[in-house]
Amino acid sequence: MQAILSAISEPVRRDALRILWDGQEHCVCELMAILGVTQSRMSRHMKTLKQAGLVVDRRDAQWVRYRRNPDLPAAYETVIDAVFAAEALEQEHVA
Amino acid sequence: MQAILSAISEPVRRDALRILWDGQEHCVCELMAILGVTQSRMSRHMKTLKQAGLVVDRRDAQWVRYRRNPDLPAAYETVIDAVFAAEALEQEHVA
DNA sequence: TCATCATATTCGATATTCCGCATATGCGTC
DNA sequence: GACGCATATGCGGAATATCGAATATGATGA
Numbered sequence: 001m002q003a004i005l006s007a008i009s010e011p012v013r014r015d016a017l018r019i020l021w022d023g024q025e026h027c028v029c030e031l032m033a034i035l036g037v038t039q040s041r042m043s044r045h046m047k048t049l050k051q052a053g054l055v056v057d058r059r060d061a062q063w064v065r066y067r068r069n070p071d072l073p074a075a076y077e078t079v080i081d082a083v084f085a086a087e088a089l090e091q092e093h094v095a
Numbered sequence: 096m097q098a099i100l101s102a103i104s105e106p107v108r109r110d111a112l113r114i115l116w117d118g119q120e121h122c123v124c125e126l127m128a129i130l131g132v133t134q135s136r137m138s139r140h141m142k143t144l145k146q147a148g149l150v151v152d153r154r155d156a157q158w159v160r161y162r163r164n165p166d167l168p169a170a171y172e173t174v175i176d177a178v179f180a181a182e183a184l185e186q187e188h189v190a
Numbered sequence: 191t192c193a194t195c196a197t198a199t200t201c202g203a204t205a206t207t208c209c210g211c212a213t214a215t216g217c218g219t220c
Numbered sequence: 221g222a223c224g225c226a227t228a229t230g231c232g233g234a235a236t237a238t239c240g241a242a243t244a245t246g247a248t249g250a
Contacts, residue, residue: 001182005104010238011097028197041239043198062196062247075181082177086170087096105208123227136209138228157217157226192250199244206237215228220221 004076007052008083012037013045017068018084020055025065054080099171102147103178107132108140112163113179115150120160149175 008014016031032042046066049055053072058065072080103109111126127137141161144150148167153160167175 001178001185002104002106005100005109005178009097009100009104014100029195038240039197040199040241043196044238047198059197059246062194064197073181073184075177075184079174079177079181082170082174083096083100086168086174089168089170090096124225133210134227135211135229138226139208142228154216154227157224159227193248194250195246195248197245197247199242201242202240204237204239206235208235209233211231213228213230215226217226218224220223 001076003052004054004079007048007054008080010045010048012041013049014083014087016042016045017049017054017080018087020066020068021080021084023068023070025058025067027060027063027065029063031066096171098147099149099174102143102149103175105140105143107136108144109178109182111137111140112144112149112175113182115161115163116175116179118163118165120153120162122155122158122160124158126161 008017012035015035019031019034020026028039028042028046031046032039035042037045046055046057050057050066053076054069055066056069058067103112107130110130114126114129115121123134123137123141126141127134130137132140141150141152145152145161148171149164150161151164153162
């Protein structure tokens with residue numbers, strides 16, 4: 001839990017995780033482009049998410065494809081879902 | 096959400112919040128004693144929890160009584176509940 | 191083999207967090 | 221007002237997090 005909470009308390013990591021939360025694979029280059037951050041920064045943040053067990057990666061030719069960890073225990077999934085749901089409500093209030 | 100996640104990603108703050116999550120009032124001296132931390136440390140962590148909107152405080156003679164914020168939006172309550180539930184499972188596995 | 195693309199990592203600098211110690215503040219009692 | 225108790229805060233230092241720039245690694249394809 002500690003590693004997970006530390007991981008998602010950084011905005012870029014939380015944004016990246018939200019993208020990966022769709023269950024599909026996304027390469028680092030795509031995440032960089034969407035989030036507008038540098039390559040080393042993106043790579044390091046993905047490493048943190050991986051070490052927290054939130055995502056898994058796979059080498060595919062010159063790309064590394066990240067995706068949401070399908071084996072994440074349900075209790076942790078519930079936390080992440082709750083965080084994204086709360087943030088979605090925040091966005092509604094802004095809009 | 097950012098303030099809440101930062102607040103609960105510190106172990107002492109999370110422990111204090113779990114104590115307050117019972118809905119009752121607890122003074123700083125009690126939290127210090129239970130968690131085994133110094134006074135200034137406890138006080139500062141409580142300030143962080145308060146600024147995140149997770150707890151409220153009340154002056155009662157020489158004590159300050161903290162309690163869980165009863166007006167915390169439901170979406171945030173769900174996050175906290177999920178975190179504590181996940182940690183409870185972790186403890187089970189240890190035991 | 192060489193060039194290139196995607197990604198990871200090292201390095202050094204900066205920013206932030208967290209702490210203990212000391213001190214200030216607020217409240218009750220004498 | 222002086223004292224004691226509970227809490228908050230200012231200060232300086234230690235530890236940690238984060239970053240960009242440069243470089244390393246690994247894969248592809250001419």
